[in-house]
Every structure is written in C-alpha cells, then in structure tokens.
Amino acid sequence: MKRVITPILLMGISINLLASTPSNANNNYSIIAQSNNRNRTTEEFIVSGTEPFWSVTISKKGIIYSTPESRQSFPYVSPLQASGRPADLVRVYRLRDKNNTTNTLVIKKVTSCSDGMSDIKYPYSAIFIRGNTVLEGCAKPNK
Structure with a gap:
C-alpha cells in the first residue's frame, strides 16, 4: 500500500x-x-562627419540631413536591421527625397569611432550615401 x-x-x-x-x-x-x-520605439541619434562637415539628426519628428550650406528633411522611417543580429548592432535607414532618389544611412555599433577633429569617442560609426556621394562619420544616441 x-x-x-x-x-x-x-x-x-x-x-x-x-x-x-x-x-x-x-x-x-x-x-x-x-x-x-x-526595439520598435523610435531611437534618436546624432550622426556627424567632417571634411566635408555634415550631420544627420534622427528623431520622432523626422530625419534631417544638414551641411553648412543646406538642409534636407525626411519623414521618420524605422531602420532595417541585420538579419540574425542584435537590433543594436546595425541600423539601415532608407530615405527617399522629393526626387524619389534613395539615400542610405548605415549606423553600426563599434568599439570606438573618432571624428578626427576632437578627442570624443563615439559608440557608432556611420556611412551616409547621398546620390553618388559617400560620407563617413560617427554617431551617438541623442538622449
């Protein structure tokens, strides 16, 4: 029992x-x-480069590309992410301008990125392809 x-x-x-x-x-x-x-929330970034000077500001209000001579606004779009990789590793923004030309901004997490002009170390590198022009720079979250 x-x-x-x-x-x-x-x-x-x-x-x-x-x-x-x-x-x-x-x-x-x-x-x-x-x-x-x-991951679905809008992340804000400041991206910048030197020689030539340029910047991209990413916020909920939109994405703004600026140089000392000009400024161009794009509506906010969610970034594409690298397949099978952490969301924080690579962000790709595909931006269409008023002429229907696609501009591409790639932000990649790195150990350290230097703008070449200051001692500031940024946590992301950036490449902005605008038409036939490729611009390289650094990025940081805008908190």
Whole structure:
C-alpha cells in the first residue's frame, strides 16, 4: 500500500507546484515581448562627419540631413536591421527625397569611432550615401 500512496502523493504535490508558479516558457515569452516592444520605439541619434562637415539628426519628428550650406528633411522611417543580429548592432535607414532618389544611412555599433577633429569617442560609426556621394562619420544616441 505504501508503494502506491507515495507516487500518488508526489504526483499531487508536483501538480500543485506546477499550477501555482508560472512556467519558464511563459517568463521567457514575456521577456521577448518586452524586448521587441523596446526595439520598435523610435531611437534618436546624432550622426556627424567632417571634411566635408555634415550631420544627420534622427528623431520622432523626422530625419534631417544638414551641411553648412543646406538642409534636407525626411519623414521618420524605422531602420532595417541585420538579419540574425542584435537590433543594436546595425541600423539601415532608407530615405527617399522629393526626387524619389534613395539615400542610405548605415549606423553600426563599434568599439570606438573618432571624428578626427576632437578627442570624443563615439559608440557608432556611420556611412551616409547621398546620390553618388559617400560620407563617413560617427554617431551617438541623442538622449
């Protein structure tokens, strides 16, 4: 009789424990859902380069490319991400201007990026392709 009661008792305790605590699968799903929601929010960046001087400001209001001589605005677009890589590693913004020309901004996380003019070390490198012109610079989050 003891042989039958012990397994039944253990099974009952196990069922109660499983029913009273959330499973790891549910906890992992919550963490993934929260992480994905964070990635969908607009991230603000300041991108700049020297020789020639240029900058791109990314915000919820839009994306603005500036030089000392001109300024061009684009509506905000969500960046493309490198397939199978962390969202914070590479961001690619495809921007269409009023002539329907595609401009491409690539922001990549690096150990350190230098603008060549100051001692500031930036956490991202940047390449902006505008028509046939390729501009290289650095970027940082605008917090």
